[in-house]
Amino acid sequence: MKAAVLHRYDETLSSDTFVHYEDVPDPRIEKPTDVILRVGGAGVCRTDLHIVEGIWRSKVDVQLPYIMGHENAGWVEEVGPAVEGFAVGDAVICHPLVTSGHCLACRRGDDMHATDSQFPGVNANGGYADYLRTGQRSLIKLPAGLAPKDVAPYTDAGLTAYRAAKKASRHLLPGQFVTVIGAGGLGHIGIQVLAALCAAEIIAVDRSDTGLALAKECGAHHQIRADGEEVENVMALTGGRGAEAVIDFVGEGEAVAKGLAMTANAGFYYIVGYGGRIEMPTLDMITSEKTIVGNLVGTYPELVELMALADRGLVHLATREYRLKDANQALHDLHHGRIRGRAVLIP
Template sequence: MKAAVLHEYDEHLVNDAWLRCEEVEDPRIERPTDVIVRVGGAGVCRTDLHVIEGIWRGKADVALPHILGHENAGWVEATGSAVEHVKVGDPVICHPLVTGGHCLACRRGNDMHAAESRFPGINANGGYAEYMLTGERSLIKLPKSLAPKDVAPYTDAGLTAYHAARKAAHHLLPGQYAVVIGAGGLGHIGIQVLHALCAAEIIVIDRTEQALHLAADCGAQHLVMGDEHVVDRVLELTGGHGAEAVLDFVGEGDSVANGLAMTRNAGFYYVVGYGGRLEVPTIDLITSEKTIVGNLVGTYPELMELMALADSGRVRLATREYSLADANLALKDLHHGRVVGRAVLLP
């Protein structure tokens, strides 16, 4: 099969090309519950850039050469002997983690903290290819209204945004405020989820007019340019007290300090983006009683809930399509801020 393959790391992301489009062996069924998916769309994520940088070497067992791609949807191509709930030809979306389902975390539905797991695109070969190996337990059948290429980024960008926004929506009340930092690939989904699940007013911060226009289309009531006056503007909008919830989809640079400054006392700061550092004097946490919440990818049930929102048209993805052969171009466009929403590779 054809695949876009990473052969070496590029710590500073300066190489002309990061991946090679080449012929590799097809994946094979190894376990009774294995499923091979013919990839219909593979989302291009900033995490892919972090893998190329080598950041994930200390967090996951990434062995080169490696096939990226952890946001995947397509059609069932082949199944193991024990697979029952999907059949060849079914359109499916893939939860990003492949787990056995027997540990306590799995039985509680907390897939991302399973005792044993594979993460295609991170520590196993992913979907920047014509075919990908996954497991039956990771698959959700798609309704007729949703095509694989249109939903693939929901499996990480959408699911991570949903996971954080759903937490926030549980405590946000009418008359309260939610701040979303970053209206990009994750943020524009988080805005829609907040709009669908709660009645709080949504303030969105970004550094580009294009992203702010997208945020307005997604349901944001207040748009704020991310300049040196951003904290003052948010405090003014919230009556000087800050927001009850701040969802930081950037997580680096000045977004961390700004995000905490925008969070009102007894409020919640949700960290979604990463790459920066969080430094808070303990006395400030005590006196403000702010809650800081880390957010990983969501669960299988949350992906089902997100698909229900997508099927009903209450959440939609802004996407830009690239061929698999143009994987480097897609990654370069993402790196240089030329993608509005999410990029999707079509094998």
Template sequence: MKAAVLHEYDEKLEKSEFVIYEDVPDPRIEGPNDVIVRIGGAGVCRTDLHVIEGLWRNNSDVQLPYIMGHENAGWVEEVGPGVTHFKPGDAVICHPLVTSGHCLACRRGNDMHAEESSFPGINANGGYAEYLRTGARSLIKLPKTLAPKDVAPYTDAGLTAYRACKKAAQHLLPGQYAVVIGVGGLGHIGVQVLKSLCAAKVIAVDRSKEALELAAKCGADELVLANGEQVDKVLALTGGWGAEAVIDFVGEGSAITEGLEMTRSDGAYYIVGYGGKLEIPTIDMITSEKRIIGNLVGTYPELVELMALADQGKVHLATAEYRLADANRALLDLHHGKIHGRAVLIP
């Protein structure tokens, strides 16, 4: 099969090509619950750029060369002898974690904290290819209203945004405020999730006017351009107190300090983006009683819930489609901020 393969790291992202489009062996059924999926769409994520930078080399045991791509959807091509609920031709979306389901975390539904797992695209070959091997336990059948290429990025970008915003929505009341910092690939989904799950007013913050325009289309109530005065603007919009929830999809640079400043006392700051460092005096935590909450990719049930919202037309993905052979162009466009929404590779 054809695949876009990462052969070496590029710590400064300076090369004109990050991956090589080449022939590789087809994945094969190795266990009774394995499933081969013919890829209909593979999302291009900023995490992929971090993988190329080598940021994940100490957090996964993957050996180069390997195939990235952890946001995948397509059609069942082949199933292992133990698979009974899927058949060739079924349209499916893949939860990003492949687990056995035996450990306590899995039995509680928290597969992302499984004692043993495979994460295609992170620590195993992923979906920047024509075919992907995954597990039956990770698959969700798609309704006829949703095509694989249109929903693939939901498996990480959408699911991570959904998990964080669902946590926030459970505590947000009508008349309260939620701030979304960074309304690009994840943030524009987060705005829609908040508007679907709660009645709080949503304030979108971004340095890109185009991203803010997208946030407005997604239902944001207020738009704040990050031009150095964003904290003051958010405080003014919230009566000087800050927001009850701040969801930070940037997680680096000044966004962290600003996000905490935008969070009111007894409010919650949700970290989704990463790459920066969080520093706060303990006395400030005590006197403000702010909560700082980390967010990993969501659970299988949460992906089912997100697909229900998509099926109902309450959440939409803004996507830019690229051929699998043009993976380098998609990665470079993402790196240079040319993609508003999510990029999807199509074999």
């Protein structure tokens, strides 16, 4: 099969070629519950750029060369002898983790913290290829109205945004505010989920006209440019108290400190993007009673819930399609901010 393969890290992201389009062996059934997927779409994520940079080397045990791509959807091509409920030709979306289902975290439905798991595209070969090996427990059948290439990025970008927005929606009330920092690939999904699940006013903060326009299309009631005065502008909108929830899809640079500053006393700061540091004096933490919440992708049931919202038309993805052989162009376009929403590779 053909695949876009990562052979070496590039800490500065300065190379013209991050991955090589080449022939590699087809994946094979190894366990009775394995499923071979014919890839219909593989999302291109900023995490892929961080993998190319080598940031994940200390977190996962993976040997180069290998195949990235952790946002995958397609059609069942082959099933292991123990697989039930799925047949060749079924259109499916994959939860990003492949788990055994036996550990306590799995039994609680918290697959992201499973003790026995693989994460295709992060610590195992992923979906930047014609075919992908995954597991039965990861598969969700797609409603007839959803095509694999149109939903692939939901498996990480969508699921991560859904998990954070769902957490926030549980405590946000009418008359309150939620600020979304970053209205790009994740943020535009998070805005739509907030609009679907709660009645708080949504403030979008982004540094680009493209991002702010997309935020408005997705249901943000207010759009604020990240021009150095975004904290003051959020405070003015909220009557000086700040937002009851802030969801930070950037997580680096000045976004973290500004996100915490935008958060109201007794409010919640949800960190999704990464690369920066959270620093706050303990006295400020005590007197403000702010809650800082980490978010790691999401659960299988949450992906089912997100697909239900997508099938009803309450959430949609802004996508740009690339052929698999053009994976380098997609990665460079993402790196340089030229993608509105999400990029999807199609074999």
